[in-house]
Amino acid sequence: MKTKINKSKFKILAVIAFFALSFQSCSSDDDPVNLAAPVISDFEYGEGHHDHDDDDHDEEEEAYAYKGSDLHLEAEIYAEAIVSSIEISIHAHDLEVGDNEEEWDFEQVYTDANYLVINASFHEHIDIPATAPAGEYHIELIVTDELGNVTEVEGHIDILDVITLSDISIDSEVVRGDDFHTEFMIDAVNGIHSISVDVHAHDITPADGEVEWDFEEEFLEGYHEETEVEFHEHIDVPATAPAGEYHITFTVEDEDGNTKEYETHIDVTAS
Template sequence: MKTNFKSLAIIALGAFALHSCSSDDNGGDAIAAPEISNFEFGEGSDHSTEQVAYKGSDIHMEAEINAPGTVASIEVDIHGHDLEVGEGEVEWDFEQSFTDASYLVINPTFHEHVDIPSNIPSGEYHITLTVTDELGNSTEVEGHIEILDPITISGFEMDETVARGNDFHIEFMIEAVNGIHEISVDIHGHDLPVGEGEVEWDFEQTFSEGYHELSEAEFHEHIDVPATAPAGEYHAIFIIEDEDGNTLEYETHIDVTVPTL
């Protein structure tokens, strides 16, 4: 009987050891990868969930993270695809790993604001949020955001020529998400000969009345050209500034002529 009892004990112990090894091999105690839910992003100033933001402002980002294992890092990647880089603009790729103590826990809530440069191309950008725990498990979610200019103009119309001693008209629509601060107009000639009885003419004026703080307005003005202005081509620059200090510049030309008798 003693021999049989010992044999049974050895068999039972071996079976338990075999079961334990099998559980380890199958990852029975493995911690599940993090889960990301309620991922939202948009214009930072009002925590918008519309997937639109503006150059020179920021992107609001938020997500709930269900992480059974302690979070080791939260990474954000933002980049555009084949966006045309205009004059004065630079390509923008944003990558950052967030390792604040408030995130290196179980089940954190992610909430950050990412600054958008003012000199990047407008268009669609791809966003990736990746959460990694201390065991190396990781999960990512993706989305797209449209980054727009904070100031736009449309329907620009201006006379191509004007006889000196008369006026010419300018009109265009302005949309400024942060509100219009002022509109500056600069008109000047380049190396135009000044004849007898003529006086060099440069025009500079800032317009704010009727436009200030509006998010949408029609700019419609008439500018007088002195009768003594030299004839020739003049360069016109229009600068729209919003309440956040962003500016949009538009350039064109107008020919000043001698009136016919």
């Protein structure tokens, strides 16, 4: 009798253990799996830039791109859960919008099939309008996985003019019959096609012995196809030119048809 009771107890304990293990297994299956948020590395954008996690460099290089060109972006993404979206956001830092410019911001969410994977290589090119104001822009790369985990990296990039004028020195006054001096540096990424100078009067009525004077000339020699050059010319003012204020426009055109203008005034005096 004693042996039978022990066997019965054993059977009961075995059944209890079975159900306990089964319950534990089901509970484990129902528990959510904790997967880490995506990791972004080797984030590259524009020219002259390297990822800020690169230990081979002591400090981050300045990133830049040119108006009217495209902005290259790439990054490596490691995600334990499948990526659901990759977003790029670019916006300016209180930039002044000049003549012939339009405020530019960029936002786009990428859900291409080749990005919706565990490990993704992000590679895109974004067009920068030629009318975008030059200056510093903030750039963000945001990766979201299917579990809702979000990882973000950010940086700054300078959007540059394809043509820049600097060190400008132009006479503000000239005696008619003499010449006036013009000088400035030109940096043109795509090479200079031509430099035009236009001088015209501001509602000046010629007096006796005076002849209405306007000046237009295109300068090529010594400048055409150069990417960095000093424009240095002397422009003759006829002795018969009416005295008064004249408007001057310098227009630099590059080999891609982009233009940069600089405007100023000069007073032509009788003596």
